[in-house]
Amino acid sequence: MRCRAVTLTFGLVAVLLLAGCTSGLGPLGGSERPNMNMQQAAQRADDILDDLLGKIHPEVKWTHDTTSVGSCDVTRRRAVMTIVSAERRGNFLGVVDRSWRSNGYRMKSINNDPDVPAIFAQTQDGFGVSLIVGGEGQVFFEVDTPCVEESEVAESTTRATAPTYEGMEHIPRPNIRSPFWSAGAP
Amino acid sequence: MTPTLTWAQLRDLNCAELEGAADGWGKSSNRADAARDRIEQQLLTGLRDTQEGEAAQAAVARLRQLGRNFQYVYTECGLLRTTLNSLSHEMKTQQRVLREALDDAVALKFTVHADGSVTYPAAGEGLIDGAPLRGGTASSTGSPGLVPPSGLVAPNPHAAKAQDIADRVTGAARAAAEIDWRYAGILRRLKAEEGLKVPDSTWKDAAGDAAEVRDAAGAYLKDAIPRDASPAERRDWWAGLTQEQREEYLAVYPDQIGNLDGIPALVRDAANRDNLRLLIGELEGRDDEKSITQLAGLREIDRQLGAAVKPGEPPMFLLGVSDEGNGRAIVSYGNPDTAKNVSTYVPGLNTSLDEDFAKNDLKRALDTAKGSRYHDPSSAAVAWLGYDAPQAVDGFSSLSVAGDGRAVEGGKRLSEFTAGLSATNENEDPHLTAIGHSYGSRTVGAAATQQGGGIPGIDDIVLVGSPGVGVDHAEDLGVGKEHVFVGAAENDVVTVLPSKQQAAAGAVGSWFGPLLYVAGDVADQGDDDLWFGKDPASESFGAKRFRVDDGPGLVGDFGPSIAAHSQYFDPKRDAVSAHNISLISAGRSEKINTQEYR
Numbered sequence: 001m002r003c004r005a006v007t008l009t010f011g012l013v014a015v016l017l018l019a020g021c022t023s024g025l026g027p028l029g030g031s032e033r034p035n036m037n038m039q040q041a042a043q044r045a046d047d048i049l050d051d052l053l054g055k056i057h058p059e060v061k062w063t064h065d066t067t068s069v070g071s072c073d074v075t076r077r078r079a080v081m082t083i084v085s086a087e088r089r090g091n092f093l094g095v096v097d098r099s100w101r102s103n104g105y106r107m108k109s110i111n112n113d114p115d116v117p118a119i120f121a122q123t124q125d126g127f128g129v130s131l132i133v134g135g136e137g138q139v140f141f142e143v144d145t146p147c148v149e150e151s152e153v154a155e156s157t158t159r160a161t162a163p164t165y166e167g168m169e170h171i172p173r174p175n176i177r178s179p180f181w182s183a184g185a186p
Numbered sequence: 187m188t189p190t191l192t193w194a195q196l197r198d199l200n201c202a203e204l205e206g207a208a209d210g211w212g213k214s215s216n217r218a219d220a221a222r223d224r225i226e227q228q229l230l231t232g233l234r235d236t237q238e239g240e241a242a243q244a245a246v247a248r249l250r251q252l253g254r255n256f257q258y259v260y261t262e263c264g265l266l267r268t269t270l271n272s273l274s275h276e277m278k279t280q281q282r283v284l285r286e287a288l289d290d291a292v293a294l295k296f297t298v299h300a301d302g303s304v305t306y307p308a309a310g311e312g313l314i315d316g317a318p319l320r321g322g323t324a325s326s327t328g329s330p331g332l333v334p335p336s337g338l339v340a341p342n343p344h345a346a347k348a349q350d351i352a353d354r355v356t357g358a359a360r361a362a363a364e365i366d367w368r369y370a371g372i373l374r375r376l377k378a379e380e381g382l383k384v385p386d387s388t389w390k391d392a393a394g395d396a397a398e399v400r401d402a403a404g405a406y407l408k409d410a411i412p413r414d415a416s417p418a419e420r421r422d423w424w425a426g427l428t429q430e431q432r433e434e435y436l437a438v439y440p441d442q443i444g445n446l447d448g449i450p451a452l453v454r455d456a457a458n459r460d461n462l463r464l465l466i467g468e469l470e471g472r473d474d475e476k477s478i479t480q481l482a483g484l485r486e487i488d489r490q491l492g493a494a495v496k497p498g499e500p501p502m503f504l505l506g507v508s509d510e511g512n513g514r515a516i517v518s519y520g521n522p523d524t525a526k527n528v529s530t531y532v533p534g535l536n537t538s539l540d541e542d543f544a545k546n547d548l549k550r551a552l553d554t555a556k557g558s559r560y561h562d563p564s565s566a567a568v569a570w571l572g573y574d575a576p577q578a579v580d581g582f583s584s585l586s587v588a589g590d591g592r593a594v595e596g597g598k599r600l601s602e603f604t605a606g607l608s609a610t611n612e613n614e615d616p617h618l619t620a621i622g623h624s625y626g627s628r629t630v631g632a633a634a635t636q637q638g639g640g641i642p643g644i645d646d647i648v649l650v651g652s653p654g655v656g657v658d659h660a661e662d663l664g665v666g667k668e669h670v671f672v673g674a675a676e677n678d679v680v681t682v683l684p685s686k687q688q689a690a691a692g693a694v695g696s697w698f699g700p701l702l703y704v705a706g707d708v709a710d711q712g713d714d715d716l717w718f719g720k721d722p723a724s725e726s727f728g729a730k731r732f733r734v735d736d737g738p739g740l741v742g743d744f745g746p747s748i749a750a751h752s753q754y755f756d757p758k759r760d761a762v763s764a765h766n767i768s769l770i771s772a773g774r775s776e777k778i779n780t781q782e783y784r
Contacts, residue, residue: 048643066499068552071545079498109733109762111779116561116769120762130761134560144761155496164497166235170563171498 013137038074038153041145042067046156048127048143053078055099055103056092060084061162061176063138067155072147080139081162083174085185086114089137092181093117096131105129136173137185191363193302193355194285199362201274212433215263222256225249226492241522250492251383254463258384261392264437265399266376271434272399272406273369279405280362287354296348299470302326302356306344309643317745324348326356342388343345372402389467396464400438402463407434417448417606424449445514446504447606451523458504462488465509479540480513486544487515500555500566513539516603517548519555520566523610527565527617529554529771530607532600534624534651537575547571557768563770564613572599576625590632590656597632604633608643617773621648621750622655627722631655631663640664646671646770649729650763651724658720660729670729671770671778672722673763732770733779734763 001108036044053062065077100121101107102180111118119131165171177185230249233242291298297305303325308318319342328351349510376395378388412423423433431606435443436457441464443449443456462484469481484507491502506516522528529556533547557563573596576589609617620641622630627649633641634659641647647663649655650673660667720727766778 005300055218064497065497066552068549070549071542073193073549075500075549077556103736108735109779111765111777113777116774116777118765120765128761130765132557132560132765135562138560140560142761166497168497169233169495169499169501 005008014097021072032186037149037151038069038145039151041148042074042076042156044125045127045143045145046158048123048129049076049078049141050158051103052096052099052129052141056095057176058180059161060178060181062141063160063164063171064156066169067153069153072150074145076143076152076156078141079171080141081172081174082176082178083182083185084137084139085182087184088138088181089114089117089133091170092139093119093131100129124147138174191359191366192300193284193298193359194300196277196359196362197288198280199277199281201278201281204270204274204277208267208274211263211267211270212430215260215267215437216433218256218259218263222253222260224255225253231494239296255384257460257463258378258388258392261437261463262376262378262395264433265395266373268403268407268434268438269369269372269376269399270404273365275406276365276369277362280358280365283354283361284358287351288359290347291351291355294344294347294351296344296351298351298355299323302352302704304348304352304355306342307346308342310341310343322348324352326352328661368402371651372398386467386470389463390471391467393464393468396438396440403438407431407438409439411435411439411446413442413446415448416609417602418609420446420448420606421609423449424453436460441508444504445508447602448609449606450610451503451505451518454505455503458507459491461507462491462504465507469509477509479538480509482541483513483515483539483544486541487517489547490544490548500559501553505568506572510538512577513571515539515543515571516568517551517569518561518566519552522566522568522607523612524614525564525566525611525616527558527562527619527765527772528568528607528611529558529566529619529621530568530570530600530604531621532570532596532623532626532627532629534575534622534626536577537571537626538577539571543569543571553764554768554771557764558772561769561772561774567771568607570600570603572596572603573629576627590628593628593632593656594636596629597634597636600629600633601636604644605642616641616643617645619646619648619771620644621650621767621771622652624651625653627652627655631657634663634665645669646773647773648673648767650734650767652722654719655722656719658727660722660727667728668730669775670722670728671766671775672729672731673766674736730775730778732763732766734766735760 046138054061060080060082062078062080063084065079067077068075086116097107097119100119103123105121105123107119107121109120116133121129126146128142130142130144132140132142134140147169162176194649230246231254233246233249251732288298290296291304295307299305303323305321305323307321309321310319311317312319322345324344324345332423373397378384410423412420415423427435432453440457440460444454444461446454449457459463466481466484466488469477469484472478472481487504487507491504495501503518503521504516505518506514508514518528531547531551535542537547545655547569551567555565558567574592575596576592582776604618604620608616620630620633622628630641630647630649631654634644634647634655640663645665646669647665648671652672655663657663660670663670722729723731762779769775769778
């Protein structure tokens with residue numbers, strides 16, 4: 001975190017505090033900071049992803065994608081390897097949208113472009129949850145953790161349901177057919 | 187004093203043997219490089235992917251050390267090679283001088299003796315008797331000129347020529363002896379510590395070795411690096427070198443080649459991985475705050491470079507590193523020479539080469555690379571710390587953030603860098619994006635207006651958390667206003683910094699004047715002038731505004747917060763903004779979500 005805490009108090013004088021902040025403390029002084037470290041936050045992110053993929057029926061196959069790690073936050077990613085046809089795309093988004101709302105997630109924003117729609121939400125404990133449709137209709141899920149205490153971050157222990165593409169710089173575009181989700185795809 | 191070396195020894199010296207030895211060291215160097223590559227690319231990756239537990243971890247640590255050792259062998263062998271080639275080059279120069287002198291002696295029928303003296307025959311005629319003047323011996327060992335020829339005696343016409351030849355023969359032998367002595371010293375110092383460990387202190391020595399070889403080899407490996415040329419000309423210069431020349435430049439000038447715009451990314455990366463080791467070695471022993479801070483940043487970059495690459499992860503390229511100014515580090519996720527889309531993220535206020543940059547700014551670039559690759563796999567993203575950004579420790583408004591100087595200087599560097607990107611990119615029509623964050627957007631603005639036609643190669647410009655960019659209209663940035671995108675959160679204090687005039691009017695003390703004014707400005711919306719000119723998010727600026735999260739308010743839901751200022755790329759806090767930046771970087775800007783003009 002490059003963070004400085006700034007406090008403006010209104011009254012006779014405005015008092016300004018610029019303080020260098022050395023630890024992974026949240027900018028608001030930690031009052032909203034979940035009491036966990038980055039590994040625990042990554043674990044929570046994995047649980048969120050497990051939950052959201054588990055609620056998609058019929059199931060889609062997915063693989064782990066890059067984890068990016070900052071000094072106080074983690075971004076977990078998963079790529080869907082099942083072909084979701086343009087015809088079924090709206091259906092898919094609807095399933096996800098309903099499941100997130102029923103979990104009590106706050107819906108923050110959507111991109112309603114027909115080719116590359118996206119949904120952005122936030123869990124009650126401050127984790128960002130995103131669905132992004134990329135090239136060739138591939139669906140990606142991301143979970144962003146809040147700023148928490150710094151720690152090492154291990155790989156997810158959840159087993160992917162599609163191949164893991166060891167040694168490959170690029171995860172391929174979706175290549176697994178599903179009678180339901182791939183309906184109408186070439 | 188220098189040891190003696192006879193001219194006969196110089197004449198008979200076989201420089202081809204020296205060059206043969208140089209080639210041998212060159213091959214060793216290349217083999218060490220290949221071995222390191224194999225360890226890092228295959229063995230380590232294989233081990234980490236398939237094995238777990240303490241034994242595996244220990245093996246990984248040992249292999250990493252072995253890889254480092256090979257890197258050291260590569261560096262030192264490369265230096266030895268250039269030293270020997272340079273020695274041969276200088277000796278050949280003296281051999282040539284000697285050869286010409288000896289040839290002259292033969293032509294004149296003089297005799298050159300083992301001690302370098304030259305005997306010449308009788309010639310000319312005496313003034314008195316007209317008889318040929320006696321021959322004699324000229325020598326360079328004495329003190330020539332101390333015994334001037336008598337005006338009464340006409341000199342033998344050969345005498346002066348013989349003296350000249352003697353001087354050249356002896357001079358060449360002396361110069362060769364001096365060269366021999368000098369290089370013997372360098373070669374003696376090019377040695378490693380005993381044992382298998384290559385600690386940082388040894389790397390520090392390696393930095394000194396490179397500097398010494400560089401000084402010595404100046405005549406041989408001419409410093410012909412075209413610093414003043416354009417990046418495209420530098421690319422052509424590099425392409426025109428032989429493989430051997432390239433290897434020698436990499437061994438002797440890694441810091442120059444690694445940081446030179448126009449050199450291919452793979453070459454820069456290889457050079458800078460060496461520079462990184464050398465820099466860590468250099469900074470390791472220092473205890474000033476700047477060195478300690480930079481060292482932590484460099485170690486973190488080194489750690490990431492050495493980490494196993496996971497599936498789907500764009501590989502890292504170290505395109506620049508140095509301890510100049512506040513430190514320099516340029517990292518690309520994905521190969522910027524092969525990717526069609528390349529974005530360059532220019533960080534701003536308070537950024538310097540430290541652990542924070544190495545963790546959080548690099549994460550932003552990695553996130554942008556990943557986000558862009560969702561849409562187009564042929565994408566790379568660069569974090570460009572190629573200039574001295576203003577530091578807030580100086581105080582917020584005295585704050586050089588309020589000055590243009592850093593942006594003007596940084597703008598020049600940025601233009602060089604992007605010109606280099608377009609020079610070395612292998613795609614016919616690469617799509618380049620410049621992303622300016624905070625003061626970095628002012629730097630982007632400076633780059634765009636310094637020469638006609640905008641920033642070299644740049645097609646799209648993204649401005650986030652901008653305090654103004656130095657122009658009042660998006661079309662002044664040289665890419666067409668439909669290619670200028672602005673993200674701004676409502677609560678971001680920097681984007682609502684008041685203009686200089688307002689600050690002057692509202693300031694109580696100059697140190698916190700502008701911020702004080704912010705407090706007043708919250709209630710007084712609707713003004714679109716910022717510190718560096720027009721608010722880029724205003725309608726009159728004419729850019730496309732894209733959606734970003736508002737960020738947490740400071741006091742409850744009221745007031746601007748510095749916290750909102752650094753969350754633009756971070757999906758953890760603002761995936762929406764990161765998504766839009768990724769779409770623009772991937773060349774799909776028509777798909778972004780826009781936000782109301784404020």
